Amino acid sequence: MWGVFLGCETCASCGWVTDPAGLYRWRGDGSKGDNAQSATGSTARALAWHKRAVMSVLSFAKRTGLYPIVDLDALAGRDPLVFAQTLLDTVPLFALQLRAKSATSAQILALAEALSERCERAGTVFVLNDRPDLALLADVRAVHVGQDDLSIAQTRLVSGGRMVGHSTHTLAQARESLVAGPDYVALGPVFATRSKHNPDAVVSQQDLCAAVALCEAHKTPLVAIGGITLARVSMLFSMGIRTVAVIHALTQHASDPVALGHAARALYEALTAEPRE
Numbered sequence: 001m002w003g004v005f006l007g008c009e010t011c012a013s014c015g016w017v018t019d020p021a022g023l024y025r026w027r028g029d030g031s032k033g034d035n036a037q038s039a040t041g042s043t044a045r046a047l048a049w050h051k052r053a054v055m056s057v058l059s060f061a062k063r064t065g066l067y068p069i070v071d072l073d074a075l076a077g078r079d080p081l082v083f084a085q086t087l088l089d090t091v092p093l094f095a096l097q098l099r100a101k102s103a104t105s106a107q108i109l110a111l112a113e114a115l116s117e118r119c120e121r122a123g124t125v126f127v128l129n130d131r132p133d134l135a136l137l138a139d140v141r142a143v144h145v146g147q148d149d150l151s152i153a154q155t156r157l158v159s160g161g162r163m164v165g166h167s168t169h170t171l172a173q174a175r176e177s178l179v180a181g182p183d184y185v186a187l188g189p190v191f192a193t194r195s196k197h198n199p200d201a202v203v204s205q206q207d208l209c210a211a212v213a214l215c216e217a218h219k220t221p222l223v224a225i226g227g228i229t230l231a232r233v234s235m236l237f238s239m240g241i242r243t244v245a246v247i248h249a250l251t252q253h254a255s256d257p258v259a260l261g262h263a264a265r266a267l268y269e270a271l272t273a274e275p276r277e
Contacts, residue, residue, distance in 0.1 A: 046161035064242035074251040088122040091268040097127040112138040132159035152180040169200035171207040189226020212240040233270040
């Protein structure tokens with residue numbers, strides 16, 4: 001389901017402008033200067049794709065809530081498709097991400113295609129972690145990258161204009177990320193986490209509150225991540241957090257679909273403060 005492609009003079013979120021002749025031009029340093037290069041071929045197509053994506057019903061705009069990460073390592077051999085489908089059938093999701101650090105490119109591509117199809121049917125944005133090249137091949141809606149990956153602009157180009165989520169670990173990184181115009185900013189860890197071998201320092205509550213205000217000013221969704229459990233969601237909610245990414249809080253129930261559904265519903269209700277029937 002795509003929205004209408006509307007032309008504009010500037011696209012703050014992706015770094016492109018249109019000149020008086022209607023040609024797309026890249027603002028290399030964030031301004032429309034002499035170093036701008038005319039966009040042709042794949043770059044123009046990437047811009048067009050991104051504009052359609054952010055105007056689509058399936059965009060991150062105005063979405064909040066639960067953001068499960070289908071982490072193959074955390075699932076430890078349990079079926080990721082069954083896990084994902086249980087979540088998609090239980091509650092509305094902000095998005096669903098595939099994280100497959102140990103899988104081959106071929107395995108990631110096949111799984112991304114399968115998960116993307118399920119997300120489309122459920123009206124959920126599917127996000128592929130780390131691999132903008134495979135996001136393009138699998139024709140998914142979004143890709144997530146970290147501090148050591150390609151820049152947001154490069155990721156959009158390689159992925160053909162897909163929406164981009166960006167990991168940050170400090171308030172300074174979040175501020176810098178917002179300048180580059182991601183479709184959402186992930187900040188964490190907000191608590192100690194077991195999902196990474198060498199996690200970054202826990203983000204302070206003061207910096208988290210500042211990040212909430214900063215993202216609201218930029219009209220960009222903020223996703224809290226790292227060590228989040230049901231017992232901790234209420235504190236995050238009181239700080240203005242409305243979207244959380246979780247791994248262990250859900251994968252620990254992967255062997256029991258009923259328990260998984262209960263856990264997802266409880267997290268969703270804590271985030272929305274709206275109990276579901």
